[in-house]
Every structure is written in structure tokens, then in C-alpha cells.
Amino acid sequence: MDLRKVRNIGISAHIDSGKTTLSERILFYAGRIHKIEDVRGGGDGATMDHMELEKERGITITSAATSLEWNKYKINLIDTPGHVDFTVEVERSLRVLDGAILVLCSVGGVQSQSMTVDRQMKRYHVPRLAFINKMDRTGANPDSVVKQVREKLVPNAVLMQLPIGKEDKFEGVIDLVTMKAYYFDGSNGENVRAEEIPAALKEEAAEARQEMLEALSMYSDELMEALLGEEEISEQTIHEVTRHAVIEQEFCPVFLGSAFKNKGVQLLLDAITRYLPSPTEVTNTGNNPKEPGEKMKLDPDPKKPFVGMAFKIVDDEYGQLTYTRVYQGTVSKGEQYYNQRTGRKERFSRIVRMHSNKREEIDSASAGDIVAIMGIDCASGDTYCSEPNYCTLENIYVAEPVIKMSVTPLSRDNSDKLSKALQRFRKEDPTFHVFTDDETGETVIAGMGELHLEIYVERIKREYGVEVEVGAPKVSYRESGTTSFDFDHKRKKQTGGSGQYGHIVGTMAPMTDEDRAAMEKADELLFVDKVTGGRIPKNFIPAIEKGFRNMLAKGPVAGYPVVGVKITLLDGTYHDVDSSDMAFMLTAQECFREHFNRMKPVLLEPIMLTEIECPEPFQGSVVGQVSSKRGMIVSTDTNGGMTKIIAELPLAETFGYSTDLRSLTQGQGTFSMELHKYAPVPSNIQMEIVEERKRELQPA
Secondary structure, rough: OOHHHHEEEEEEEOOOOOOHHHHHHHHHOOOOOOOOOOOOOOOOOOOOOOOOHHHHHHOOOOEEEEEEEOOOEEEEEEOOOOHHHHHHHHHHHHHHHHHHEEEEEEEEEOOHHHHHHHHHHHHOOEEEEEEOOOOOOOOOOOOHHHHHHHHHHOEEEOOOEEEEEHHEEEEEEEEEOOOEEEEEEEEOOOEEEEOOOOOHHHHHHHHHHHHHHHHHHOOOOOHHHHHHHOOOHHHHHHHHHHHHHHOOOEEEEEEEOOOOOOOOOHHHHHHHHHOOOOOOOOOOOEEEEOOOOOOOOOOOOOOOOOOEEEEEEEEEOOOEEEEEEEEOEEEOOOOEEEEEOOOOOOEEOEEEEOOOEEEEEOOOOEEEOOOEOOOOOOOOOEEEEEEOOEEEEEOOOOOOEEEEEEEEOOOOOOOHHHHHHHHHHHHHOOOOOOOOOOOOOEEEEEEOOOHHHHHHHHHHHHOOOOOOOEEEOOOOOOOOOOOOOEEEEEEEEEOOOOOOOEEEEEEEEEEHHHHHOOOOOOEEEEEEEEHHHHHHHHHHHHHHHHHHHOOOOOOOOOOOEOOEEEEEEEEOOOOOOOOOHHHHHHHHHHHHHHHHHHHHEEEEEEEEEEEEEEEEEHHHHHHHHHHHHEEEEEEEEEEOOOOEEEEEHHHHHHOOOOHHHHHOOOOEEEEEEEEEEEOOOHHHHHHHHHHHHHHHHOOO
């Protein structure tokens, strides 16, 4: 396998931008499938949406992987969900991919989830192309979409094509590199026809080409000189400069089409092979356990020691299927490899190449490949190597859950089945949490949104045959201090034998934005040790931090987790005999318990960034309802009779909102939301929550 001809790419976008429809067309034109199916409607459903629930709802729930060939290039493709509830699927896919396609709707443009996906691509340094889909829709406006991309996502986004006609008159595209018009003939647009540019569009195309070349000249002195000298610029030069700028993540070429109407997809496939990087052009690094803090470069060389990442886990009737990206070396069937986290040696009994939910057995896979392994027991994000303690890969970012609900099996006989289902889902999805409420003894599930938990409840029913009773959704509130104070706390306990002595002095304060920005991962506590002169021996400091951390699980306001606290330890004293790790840990716990109230703690609630789309006549009533739900309007934008409203809305007010919105807009309104921030709850509502929490915690 020539690695230079391999592309590992993902398709990501806002809900309903046409990702799965696009991947269906890509598979068809590459000869991987022989019949196009629709995402919604009859038939077998889209290839990449293989779950029954996905077919019924017309949405993607889990990312699906496949591989195909296009012009002698091998493409590993992952189709990801659009709903923010399933954001971990996008997160872990982008973690292991070398390039991505950001799909945008020609009418909706840059929407809230497009911005989330863009942030994820930047987090993992993934080069991307943009594809403006649904060019056949009424109100299609690619210029407006590109303008939004430049303002909100990538400053250097430039059209590489122009549309021939728009909306229902969309016929094809003009390629600004070859300066040819392309049409897509045949019942499924399989025959690509190149023609001269229509006379009416020649001038516009020449201007757009000039704009494209000027944008590209920023990345090449040779191109800049040729432009200034008004020389002819070859297609090869344009391709090379574009490729270099895309791989450096400085430039985003924008392509046009309509996946549903079978237009523009083949040219996008050409662009994928031309501009997105191969595994040899991407720098991947791992942590070297033998030299902490030192990075080791991973070479996509099949002869070097094997390094691979288990990025996604699926449990099915045949056992655990572990999706793995091979970064270095070769993995072979029947061989044994080391899990770097546990140190365990495991046998890779079977290696399969995935095509959605179908699998094809292979004997080995080498660097740059994405395959699935059967017969190993691991967690999402684990690194496997051919040698023990060789290399660990940077893990996947996992967001904290914002909503929880209790689940109880209707029949007590099904408790074991329910427990088995929940353990499986927890293993597969790091954003899905399961725990037992200490006070009520109920099993509680927590996740990223109502839809997220609703899908899992439905899967428990279908895949395990367990009917469950679901409690009302509850918001995951947090508690945090609002003012700082100085503490000076001494613990002195004398019993028979050695006593306990600990004395700590310092400050407790709310974290600032700078503190949060400086932390590598979101954390509830920032502990700063400023003790000098051995006033407290260094070996007792970790015990003090542990004592404070132990107290964060339940705050004093309503028993919710405490977040955003900065503790600075300045001074203290110790006793040669009576001081110990345990003594100092208990001192810190006691200090927090007795003094945290002096920080004047408040409840924080999750605020969702909500994007609502509705016909213009309903704008007034939708805005009014958002305000009545304690929401704050961020912006409103009207385009082609549709209004896009972006608002910040407390999660507690969004339960059942889809029904409210449908009744307000005669069924024509849609909305999507994602976690934006945590903010203090108004005092009157805080009192209600505290009262309700007290009732909940009272023994029956």
C-alpha cells in the first residue's frame, strides 16, 4: 500500500446539512455500493446509518467507518453525527483522522454545530475542505455562506467553484482551476461532462479566479510573482500551492454541489485526493513514558514498532469490536500487543475492515490504516504497542454531562439485563455516565442532552428487551464560591498513642478566566502551593490537596458538586510526631467543611447556546417565548423568509421545548443547542431548587 495514496477523512456538519446523503453518493460513485438509498423514507436506508433507530429518525447517532477507492487512491471515510448530544462521536473521529470535510447548508450557512465542529477540528489540528451542499434549495446563497465562514470560522476560505444556476435551476459548477463548466448527467449524476463556460458567466468566472489566485498567492512567492507579471499560471502550480496551504491549516477551499441531486460530488472526491494530506504528511506524536514530558514522533513506517489507538468501542453479539487507528508499524492477526494503560498483553484474534456494519477479515494492517480489532478488552482512548511501556497517545477530549434522569426496570427480574445494558453503553460512550444516587438508591444515567438519554432508553428497550420507567430529567447543577477569604485552620487531636496535628494557612477564591485558560483540562479545583522554608514538609502537600478535593463532591448549598475554586496554600506548621499524611488530609477536609460557606456559594446552572430557525411571521412569538424562559437573545438574522435566532437559554427551561416550538410555529420551527457555559441561578429560583433538593433527600 503506497501511503502517499491513502486519505483518512471524516464528514462533519450541523444537523441536517446532508452529511450522510453525501457519504452515500461518495460510496456510490466509488463503486462501493450499487444503489443509492435515502436517509429518510422507504428502502434499506442510507448505508452509513445502519441502526434501526437511525433509519427511523433520519439522523446519525453513531459514527460509521468505511473504505473506498477513487482514482487509485484509498480513502478511509468516517461519517459523524450532527447533534451535539452525540458530540463524542465527532470528537473521537477527528482525533484519529488526517483531514475532514466541513459540510454547510447553502441556506443555513454557518450554524451553531458548524462552529462546534470547527473548534474540534482546530483542537486536533485537522486540515479541512468545505462543501456547500443543498445548492438546489430555495434561498441558496453560496457567497453569503463563504462570507459567514470567513467571519466565524476560517478567515481564508475561498470559493474554488462557481454555481451554474441556483435553487431549482442549479445545473452544475464552474471549476476556477481548469476554467471549465462541469455537468452531471445520467439518472444518478454518474457521468461528468466538461464543457466551455457559458458566455453569460465568463466574466464572473474570470473575476472569481483572480480572487482565488490572489488569496493563494499569500502562500507562494512564485505564484505572487507570476500574478504580478501577469503570466499564465499552470493548473499544477495552483494544486500544489492549495495543497500546501490546506495541510498547514491556513486555507480552506470551498466547493459546491447538491448531494441529493447528485451534483458536484465527484469533483469533491478529486479535491479530497488532491488537497487533503496523506498519513506521511501529518505529524503525530506520543508521550514517552521513559522520559516524562518528552514527545516522541511517530513515523508511518510499517517496519517500526506498532503503535495504535483504540478510539471507539462497540459491543455486539459477537463480542467487543475496537476501532483502531494504526499510527506506526504493522498489526497482525493472532499476535499479542501491550495495552499501555494497564500493561496487559492481549491477543488480537481477528482484524476486520469495516464497511458501515459489515466487516471484511484481513490478516494485517499497517501505519495509516483504520481497522477494527476483535477479541480485546479495553477502554476508549487506550494505546496499544508491540512493546510494553513504549508510548502513550494523547487522549480524546470528553465533555462533562449536563443532564441526568433516573431509570428503573418495570419488572424486577430485568435488573440484571438493565445493568448489563448500562455497563455496555458506559464503556462505548465516555459521555454517558451511570451511577447510583446515595440518598434515593435509584440508578441514574447522565448525558449530553434529552435526545442522548432518550436514544439510550430506546436502545435498552430494543436491544435488551427491558421496559424501563424514566424519572423526569434533572439538570446537573454546580456550586461555586463568589468571594475570596483567608483561612487559618488548625487540627489538634490527642488520643492514646500518637495524636493528629495539622495547621494550614492560605486563601480560598473563585477561579478567574485566566486561571481556567491556563489549565490543560477543565477542573473543579486549582491548588497552588506557595509554602516556603519547609514550614510544611513537601511530602504532606499532596495529602492537603487530596483533602480539599475529597470535599468537592457535595457542596453546602444543595449537595451539588463544587467547581471553580482556587486554593492557595501559604503557610502552616507541623509536629514532628503527630503530623502525618492522614492528619493533614483531615485538616484540609475540616477546613473546607467549616469555612467554604464564607465564600458565599451560589448554584450554577448550564446555559445552552440555542439556535432556532422558524418562518419570519413567527419571529415575534418565538422571541417572546425565549424571553419568558429566562433566555437572552444574542442575534436574529432573516434570510429568504426564514429567521435564525441565536439565544442563550438555561437548560432547565428547555425540557419539552421542541413541542412548544412546534405548536408556536405550526410545526415549521426547528432548534439545536449545545452547552455554552455555567452561570449563577437567580436567587428566587435557587431557593426553589434548594427546597426541592431537601425534599428529595428526605428519607421516605
